[in-house]
Structure formats: structure tokens, C-alpha cells
Amino acid sequence: FAPWADPQARPLIEFRGVTKRFGSFTAVDGLDLKIYEREFFALLGPSGCGKTTLMRMLAGFEEVTEGQILLEGRDLAGVPPNRRPVNMMFQSYALFPHLSVWDNIAFGLRRDRLPRDVIAERVEEMLKLVQLTRFARRKPHQISGGQKQRVALARALAKAPKLLLLDEPLGALDKKLRQETQFELMGIQEKTGTTFVIVTHDQEEAMTVASRVAVMRDGRLEQVDTPDRIYEFPANAYVADFIGEINLIEGRLAAVEGETARLHWAEGQTPLGGLAPKPAPAAGEKVTLAIRPEKVRISSERPAGAANAVRGRIEDIAYLGNISTYHVVLSTGHVLRAQTVNTDRFHAREHTWGEDVWLSWSDSAGLVLKG
Numbered sequence: 001f002a003p004w005a006d007p008q009a010r011p012l013i014e015f016r017g018v019t020k021r022f023g024s025f026t027a028v029d030g031l032d033l034k035i036y037e038r039e040f041f042a043l044l045g046p047s048g049c050g051k052t053t054l055m056r057m058l059a060g061f062e063e064v065t066e067g068q069i070l071l072e073g074r075d076l077a078g079v080p081p082n083r084r085p086v087n088m089m090f091q092s093y094a095l096f097p098h099l100s101v102w103d104n105i106a107f108g109l110r111r112d113r114l115p116r117d118v119i120a121e122r123v124e125e126m127l128k129l130v131q132l133t134r135f136a137r138r139k140p141h142q143i144s145g146g147q148k149q150r151v152a153l154a155r156a157l158a159k160a161p162k163l164l165l166l167d168e169p170l171g172a173l174d175k176k177l178r179q180e181t182q183f184e185l186m187g188i189q190e191k192t193g194t195t196f197v198i199v200t201h202d203q204e205e206a207m208t209v210a211s212r213v214a215v216m217r218d219g220r221l222e223q224v225d226t227p228d229r230i231y232e233f234p235a236n237a238y239v240a241d242f243i244g245e246i247n248l249i250e251g252r253l254a255a256v257e258g259e260t261a262r263l264h265w266a267e268g269q270t271p272l273g274g275l276a277p278k279p280a281p282a283a284g285e286k287v288t289l290a291i292r293p294e295k296v297r298i299s300s301e302r303p304a305g306a307a308n309a310v311r312g313r314i315e316d317i318a319y320l321g322n323i324s325t326y327h328v329v330l331s332t333g334h335v336l337r338a339q340t341v342n343t344d345r346f347h348a349r350e351h352t353w354g355e356d357v358w359l360s361w362s363d364s365a366g367l368v369l370k371g
């Protein structure tokens with residue numbers, strides 16, 4: 001399933017040079033984006049980057065200042081929210097407190113004056129989808145937060161929209177329930193085949209549920225790609241740093257040899273290597289080496305044949321049970337993080353605070369980024 005890789009595939013939604021200004025403030029800045037049918041698409045970015053504004057323009061709650069939003073090739077300009085095959089689910093759920101679960105789900109269908117038997121069939125179908133058949137007669141205050149969230153989802157899907165927008169849908173749930181609900185959400189999205197666009201500031205959530213992730217900053221898209229590509233091949237230092245943990249070492253390009261770029265990073269130190277950016281920058285240009293902590297090996301002895309090895313002292317250890325993260329300070333003042341997976345119960349704390357260690361990685365484990 002990768003419609004974005006097929007140049008023939010027609011997008012469900014297309015943003016063409018979309019800009020949104022509030023007075024002199026630009027919230028969304030000349031954005032181009034295609035979202036395909038059946039995708040579970042995540043918009044990820046820090047607070048204020050324009051995620052909600054983007055969703056509100058899709059739903060029709062906010063007008064586009066410049067550019068176009070197309071749905072199946074049709075410009076949505078001037079189409080009111082209730083005429084768009086788009087529904088939006090909010091973090092607050094916004095359930096009607098005096099109505100039962102059943103009536104909450106039926107609400108939009110009744111407003112559309114559908115025949116009673118059609119409504120009943122659809123509501124039962126939705127109850128089954130979110131596994132709440134047993135709770136149909138309860139009022140919102142008689143069910144849990146997770147169940148409320150599922151009622152809101154059922155209500156949002158009842159009219160079979162082409163596109164469902166979810167604005168921080170799991171924000172109110174605790175971590176464990178949130179993780180369970182992510183999998184439920186994925187199951188429901190797959191079953192219904194509806195295109196989901198989720199807004200979140202939780203990168204783990206975006207990586208878990210989404211077929212593709214868009215990383216936003218200041219109203220622009222920094223990168224749009226599959227979760228694994230975003231993680232393994234971030235387009236720039238901003239994306240690299242935003243998703244997961246990463247070591248960033250600034251320097252100047254020394255040389256490119258085949259796939260590998262080396263950078264001068266500190267006076268008198270051997271250049272460090274990582275995968276070269278394409279096209280390769282010129283020697284002397286500013287570059288940053290990005291390397292994930294789990295790709296850095298930590299050892300007491302210098303590993304034989306390691307392409308990159310630096311020496312330092314452990315100044316902190318974060319033990320998380322499944323993994324340990326070591327903070328190692330080098331003689332240059334750089335602090336690098338190395339992560340171990342604690343597969344062996346008795347080696348979880350193999351290295352200790354204050355110990356001198358070697359950190360090493362292969363050339364293909366690091367990534368040299370421009371700038």
C-alpha cells in the first residue's frame with residue numbers, strides 16, 4: 001500500500017500552494033501536499049506550527065487565503081462544512097450529555113432525515129465497529145474516557161465521510177489506554193477504508209498509526225514520508241531532532257568518498273563519517289552529522305576496525321528497563337548518547353558512571369546533513 005509512490009494515483013486531497021494568513025501573521029505558508037484514499041496520515045509538529053489551521057481549512061471552518069484545496073480534483077473553495085464529505089473529531093469528544101450512546105451516534109443521521117430503519121442499521125453497525133453494542137443505552141457520564149472516545153469516533157464515521165479529521169483524539173487518555181486505542185484506531189481505519197488525517201504533537205503516536213507522516217514547522221512542511229524513512233533518513237537536522245533521540249555534531253565537510261561523507265568537527269580530531277547527502281555539498285561547507293543513540297556502540301576497549309571511534313567518560317545513565325541511555329562527554333566537550341537494549345538481565349548496567357569508554361559506529365549508521 002503506497003499510492004504516493006504511484007505517479008498515476010489520483011489523490012483524495014490536494015493542497016496547492018495553500019497559504020493562510022490571520023492579519024499579517026502567516027499560519028500556513030504556500031503548502032503543497034497530496035493525501036490518498038485509505039491513507040492514515042499524520043500531521044506532526046510543535047504547538048503553533050499550523051496543524052489545526054490546516055485541518056480547519058480542510059473541514060471548511062477556515063477560508064484559504066491563497067491557493068487551492070482540491071477533493072477528488074474539485075476545488076473546495078466556497079463549499080460549506082456540511083456539504084463536504086469530511087468530518088472532524090475533536091479531543092473534547094463533544095458528546096451530548098443528555099443523549100444515550102445510541103442517540104449520540106444517530107444524531108447526524110437523524111439531522112439528515114434518513115429513514116428510521118436505515119439509521120438503526122447504521123447505528124448498530126457503528127456500535128459493533130467500536131465494540132460498544134452493550135453500552136448503547138448508557139449516557140456519556142456512565143462510560144469511561146476510552147469508551148467516550150469510541151462513541152465520538154462512531155458518531156464521526158456514521159455518515160461514512162470520505163475523510164475523517166482527528167485533532168489530538170487521544171490527548172485526554174493516559175499512556176497505556178492511549179497505546180491500546182492507537183491500535184483500535186488503526187483497526188477501525190482499515191476496516192472502514194476511510195482516509196484518516198490525525199493531528200498530534202506526539203511523535204510516537206504519529207509513527208505508530210500513520211502510513212505517512214508530515215513534519216511541520218512554522219506553517220511549512222519540513223518532510224512528508226513514511227515513518228521509517230522519516231526516522232532513518234530525516235531531511236534535515238530539525239526533523240532528525242524532532243523525531244526520536246539523536247546526536248547532532250556540527251562541522252565542515254572534509255571529503256566525500258563514495259557513499260560516505262566525512263566532517264571536520266573538532267580541532268585535532270580524526271574526521272567522522274556518515275552517509276553523504278545527495279547531491280553532496282562542496283568541501284568546507286557547513287554540515288551536521290546525525291546519529292541515533294541505538295546505532296552508537298559503547299565498549300570498554302576500542303573496537304577493532306571501527307570506522308568511527310571516539311573516547312569519552314560516562315557522566316549519566318538513564319536506565320529505562322528495556323533500554324539504557326549513556327551520556328558520554330568527550331574531551332572536546334561534546335556529549336554523545338549511546339543506547340543499549342537490555343536483552344540480558346545481568347548486563348543491563350554493564351558500564352558504570354565515571355567509566356572511560358569508546359563510542360563507535362559504522363559509516364552507514366550516521367547521516368551527514370547539509371547545514
Ligand code: ATP
Nearest residue numbers: 022025027045046047048049050051052053054201
Ligand atoms: P497546537 O498544537 O498548539 O494546537 P497548531 O500547530 O495546531 O498548534 P494552529 O492552531 O494551527 O497551530 O495555529 C497556528 C498559528 O496560527 C498559531 O501561531 C496561532 O496563534 C495562529 N492562529 C490560529 N488561529 C488564529 C486566529 N483565528 N487568529 C489569529 N491567529 C490564529
